[in-house]
Amino acid sequence: MQRQRWKTNLTVLMGGNFLVMAGMMMIVPFLSLYLKQDFGLTDEREVGVWAGLIFAANFVTSFIFQPLWGKLADKYGRKVMLLRSGFGMAIITALMGFAKEPWHLLALRMLNGVVAGYTPAAVSLVSATTPKNRIGFAMGTLQSGGTAGAILGPFFGGLLADSVGFRPIFYITGSLLFLASAISWLLVRENFDRSAAALKKQSGVIKGLRELLVIRQLPVLLTITFLIQFSMLSPMPLMPLYVEKLHGTAANLAFYAGFVGSVTGLSNMVCAPILGKLSDRIGSSRILLISLAGAGVMFIPQAFVGSVGQLLLFRFLLGCFMGGLIPTVNALIRKHTPDDMVSRSFSFNSSSLALGNMLGPVVGGALSGLIGIEGLFVFSGVLLFATCAWATQALRARRTGAIDASRKY
Structure with a gap:
């Protein structure tokens, strides 16, 4: 049974990776239109600048904070960090639907980058629970889930924008992220000895x-x-x-x-x-x-x-x-x-x-x-x-x- 646990973890986290990436990429097709129609921006250059800043903001803060979450994962466990990221992104993404000004979206995207980390936590957890002679297969399978989400996310986002409008997509995306996190919470298992990890001296990020x-x-x-x-x-x-x-x-x-x-x-x-x-x-x-x-x-x-x-x-x-x-x-x-x-x-x-x-x-x-x-x-x-x-x-x-x-x- 324990020998097959890695397969369950891989299957669940591949599905979670799909939902996370699909949810994150849903906003790509309509971000500029969202700024025009719901925020009243009319100047094309202004729209382009805000769209670029809002899209990039997530990567900037993610680049800065990922090492901190990695350090905490080694201390408290990968599953904890996976759930922290998933539920955090679910709440922040849903809040984007209530934004009234472009800077609200910018701030929330930056905050989203701060808490982001579902995919690296999933990679770390899968790598730690998979037999070493199957690591390559597991990493490829995990990526295929994320890639599928990245492909289909913009497609679904475009369809939903035409049918339900822009703001509901953020609520739908938040729900998808919450669902992925809840499934991971219920089905993913990790053998992590916190007491042993606590005894090891944790160095700073640098x-x-x-x-x-x-x-x-x-x-x-x-x-x-x-x-x-x-x-x-x-x-x-x-x-x-x-x-x-x-x-x-x-x-x-x-x-x-x-x-x-x-x-x-x-x-x-x-x-x-x-x-x-x-x-x-x-x-x-x-x-x-x-x-x-x-x-x-x-x-x-x-x-x-x-x-x-x-x-x-x-x-x-x-x-x-x-x-x-x-x-x-x-x-x-x-x-x-x-x-x-x-x-x-x-x-x-x-x-x-x-x-x-x-x-x-x-x-x-x-x-x-x-x-x-x-x-x-x-x-x-x-x-x-x-x-x-x-x-x-x-x-x-x-x-x-x-x-x-x-x-x-």
């Missing part, structure tokens, strides 16, 4: 980071996470304009723009568990390096396509390789991190993810004026190739160093 960085693989893996997200998101803000350039202003432009945005997530969702299972057989490092190189290859042709159909093909293939990136990084972090610092290491990785989410679109938007979106595709591809080459050398050097050290002692 000191804890220094202790983790002593582990040779950790700085490499945290940097890889940042570079992956940075590369993936650099071209994203201009993707609808690129679709318009390829397709023209003909009918179904919005449909094709949405399809291009979601097809990568669809293939990612399908391939993540498959590549995770394969990494359990041949090694996470190999899958990570193959996926980095493959993603780089699939980015570059996107700069030279002549139709939306060709773009869809390469975006689909890109998603296949993306399915082997973050899950294998998570598996490698679990492999190299001491048991009493697992949550903290995943929280720092979550901060690296948030940093890439913040800087990728900003830098991509700035570079687009110089090199165009076609240049951004080439830029992202080259950056992923460089990351692959650097990771190959860095991980090999650290593995060799670890072997030499073991022989010495």
